[in-house]
Amino acid sequence: MQPEHAQAVLGIHASGIATGTATFQSNPPTWDEFDAGHLAEHRFVALDGDTVLGWVAVSPVSGRCVYAGVVEHSAYVAPEARGRGVGRALLDHLLESAGAAGIWTVQSGVFPQNIASLALHEAAGFRVVGTRERLGLICRGPHAGTWLDVVLLEKRL
Structure with missing residues (x-):
């Protein structure tokens, strides 16, 4: 992932936010916020020509x-x-x-409503560690006022 991918990455993030089942965030970060919060050596984009199809990144x-x-x-x-x-x-x-970099655990939190993400993680060998019930309250958008659980997943490397 390079700075020239910023607009596409943030746009894809915004489309995930719009689903209401991807994140508690109500707006994507700025590129500077995204860049500061994610490890540069472990963030990637999937490309079809010059078109960004998706992205993945990690934070400590x-x-x-x-x-x-x-x-x-x-x-x-x-x-x-x-x-x-x-x-x-x-x-x-x-x-x-x-x-390859010596990271031993990759974790994620997924809303139970995000069936596709849960299936992806299961297929990739993640295990469910537990569920944090009513962890966060949606503040804006179509699901405002709704409390959501978060399924904790991890993959030990």
Whole structure:
């Protein structure tokens, strides 16, 4: 993922936000916020020519040294590319990159309503660690006022 992908990456993120089942965020970050919050060596885009079909990136879960090998990932696929294996290809590439770099755990939080994401993670070997019930309240959009659970997933590398 390079700075020239910023507009497409943030646009795909916005389309995920619009589904109401991808994130608690109500607006995508700026590119500077995205760039600062994700590890540069573990963020990737899937391309069809010059068109970004999806992206995956990781953030450290903590600044404490005991968690240096633990990251949380996000993966988003453009609406027109969903169901075509883009998410799986991105996630597989991320897991390979993370493992080669000495990361030992990749985790994610997924809303139970996001059936496609849960199936993707299961197929990639993630396990359900638990469910955090009524973790967050949607503040804006069509689901405003709704409390959502978050399924915690992890893959040990």
